[in-house]
Amino acid sequence: MPRRVVLIRAVNVGGAKLPMADLRAMAAEFGATNISTYIASGNLLCEPSGAATTFDHALEKAITERFGYSREVISRSRDELATALEAHPFPIQDPKFSYVYCLTGTPSAEKVAAFADRQFGSDEFTVIGNDLHIRYDEGAGVSKLTAPVIAKGLGVQGTGRNLKTVQKLIDLADQDA
Numbered sequence: 001m002p003r004r005v006v007l008i009r010a011v012n013v014g015g016a017k018l019p020m021a022d023l024r025a026m027a028a029e030f031g032a033t034n035i036s037t038y039i040a041s042g043n044l045l046c047e048p049s050g051a052a053t054t055f056d057h058a059l060e061k062a063i064t065e066r067f068g069y070s071r072e073v074i075s076r077s078r079d080e081l082a083t084a085l086e087a088h089p090f091p092i093q094d095p096k097f098s099y100v101y102c103l104t105g106t107p108s109a110e111k112v113a114a115f116a117d118r119q120f121g122s123d124e125f126t127v128i129g130n131d132l133h134i135r136y137d138e139g140a141g142v143s144k145l146t147a148p149v150i151a152k153g154l155g156v157q158g159t160g161r162n163l164k165t166v167q168k169l170i171d172l173a174d175q176d177a
Contacts, residue, residue, distance in 0.1 A: 003034055004052055006059065007102055008042030009159035010147065016069050018042065020075040026062050030055055038172055042071075043157070045172055052077075072157045074102045078173035085166050090124050090135035092163060097139055101132035101150065101160035108155065115153040120145040132158060147171045 006027075011018040012094050020037040021136050023044055031049030038045065048055035056073040063103050064070045076084070084100045092098050107115075112127045122137035132150060140160070151157045161169070 002077060003047050004055075004075045004077055004133075004135070005081055005169045005173055006044040006046065006056065006073060006158045007049070007161065008044070008059075008063070009072045009074070009157060011042040011071060015044065016067070016071065018063065018067060022066070026059060026066075030058050030062075036172065038169060039165075043161070043165070043169060048075075059136050072104055072159065074104055074159055076102060078170055081166055081170050081173070084128070084131045084133075085163065085170065087128050087131075088133050088163065089126055089128070090133065092135075095163040095167075097136045098163045099134040099140065099160040100113075100163065100166050101134055101158045103127075103130045103132060103156045103158040105156045106130045111153065111155045118153065120149075127154070134160065 008018065008023070010016060020040050024035050024037055027044060027046045032046035032055065033049070035044070035046040036041060042151070052075050060071065060073045088098060088100065090098060106129060107127060116126070122144050124135045125145060125147060125154050126133050132154065134145060
């Protein structure tokens with residue numbers, strides 16, 4: 001199986017510690033190979049031994065059992081990430097202000113339509129498939145377009161990475177660990 005990019009939502013922030021060495025070890029316990037991590041924010045690259053969804057759910061469960069908090073695990077293939085990056089619909093003034101927010105599933109058309117009617121200052125956003133694309137005007141840290149607002153509005157959880165990080169993860173997925 002080709003390498004996958006596995007994204008864990010909201011780790012190593014707000015007290016939810018997940019050492020990357022432990023994350024790599026857990027991936028190996030579940031039979032993954034060609035394992036590496038990128039920065040300490042929940043970015044794992046590996047070749048799962050079986051179905052990606054089975055691996056993702058096993059890793060979610062292990063994180064909850066070992067660390068005492070629940071976090072979604074969302075994986076994408078290298079090509080899925082590249083397609084999302086290419087589909088980013090907003091002008092990129094600064095790649096660290098533009099995000100691909102990978103969702104755990106595709107939100108319903110009704111939820112997408114209702115969410116699209118909301119305003120978050122000058123931030124721009126749109127759903128394309130199972131990704132939310134965002135261009136923050138002043139940065140993610142000051143926006144009212146937050147993870148809880150997104151989850152409630154779209155009815156699915158997700159985790160975002162800026163376009164610079166998305167490109168780096170694509171590049172790393174092209175390499176051997």
